[in-house]
Amino acid sequence: MGSHSHDHDHATQGSELDEMTLRVKALESLLVEKGYVEPAALDALIETYQTRVGPRNGARVVAKAWADPAYCRRLRDDATAAIAELGYSGRQGEHMVALENTPDEHNMVVCTLCSCYPWPVLGLPPVWYKSPAYRSRAVIDPRGVLAEFGVTLGKDQAVRVWDSTAEIRYLVIPMRPAGSDGWSEDELARLVTRNSMIGTGLALKPEEVEA
């Protein structure tokens, strides 16, 4: 939901939070007792998305694409395979496509119908990505949304919005910022934000990251 109901839920309705905690605990213990789920498996699932799978994965893909032209070609030809080279694959990233931003075209990804998002490279989506505000406006008013995110487009840049309506998942490759020549992949990865890989941001400039 939008941030308003979100703040409402979590800041002013503490008692409702407790109700949700109890309701989810009751369902979980029922499913454990029935033998459908194993508590240790639930812990492992949470630990995976809490600590191991997140946008740093995608940042490594982008940094390698910037630094290694042969890798960039492989990413264009078969993004699923190229991303798997770095060890990222599987659920909600089974069929990947990389979208390269250029001075002529800025790409931006949405799922108007639910919350489709490339989990292996970006982790779980932020609340705003799943919000009705973003899902409704990204396709009809992408420039307005980009302005709210503080993205300044080039004078002649077209905006191309990708609605994830099937099982293809998209990773935006932002333009490499000026002044990053000769940087290592590890250094380049620090310039790559989550939002720059959704298309609601740009890569950071070298002066924006601490030395």
Add this chain to the structure above:
Amino acid sequence: MNGAQDLGGMMGFGPVVPEADEPVFHAPWESRVLAVTLAMGALGEWSIDAARFSRESLPPAQYLTSSYYRIWLAGLEKLLLARDLVSAGELENGRPEAPARPTARPKLVAARVATTLAAGSPTARPAPAPARFAVGDRVMTKTINPAGHTRLARYLRHHAGEIVAVHGAHVFADTSAHFRGEDPHWLYTVKFAAGELWGPDADPRDSVTADLWEPYLDAV
């Protein structure tokens, strides 16, 4: 279905407000909902399409006023009941009243979590027939209003676009969501000029691209 999930082009939701330093989960119960949903999904009792339909067929007022993990929880409860995995009484009281029924796949155990996630659920399938369209072809999306699941969003219906990618045949969401089989069809990426979808106020440089199955498309 023309439900509350079909949000493309709706108005009135206000600005997009990102949260600074947003945590992965905002409360522990959200993480448990995610995990229980994934673990139950691993039993093979429903497809991801059926799970989406269960969420989007919630009453619109409930859908639009619920946080995303609340929607997931409500969708999961509906599926558990519909598939006879739990009874209404069990859901109400939180205690088992009858033994579990056998499931399509075995329980997900911790030792299998990493391999299960890494394998995912690819939806590409052998093509049942040659592709009807090729990159560069002009197509027109159909006018359809199915009561069941579809991924042809309302704002994309009856509009002209251009095929920009051919992805092979994929499980067809519209049948898979209703336990009517995978029925694979060719999947295409179709590009629409923003003005075609939204009229003369749209920026003439801009476009929207969506992934659409062949049954959604007519030749122009």
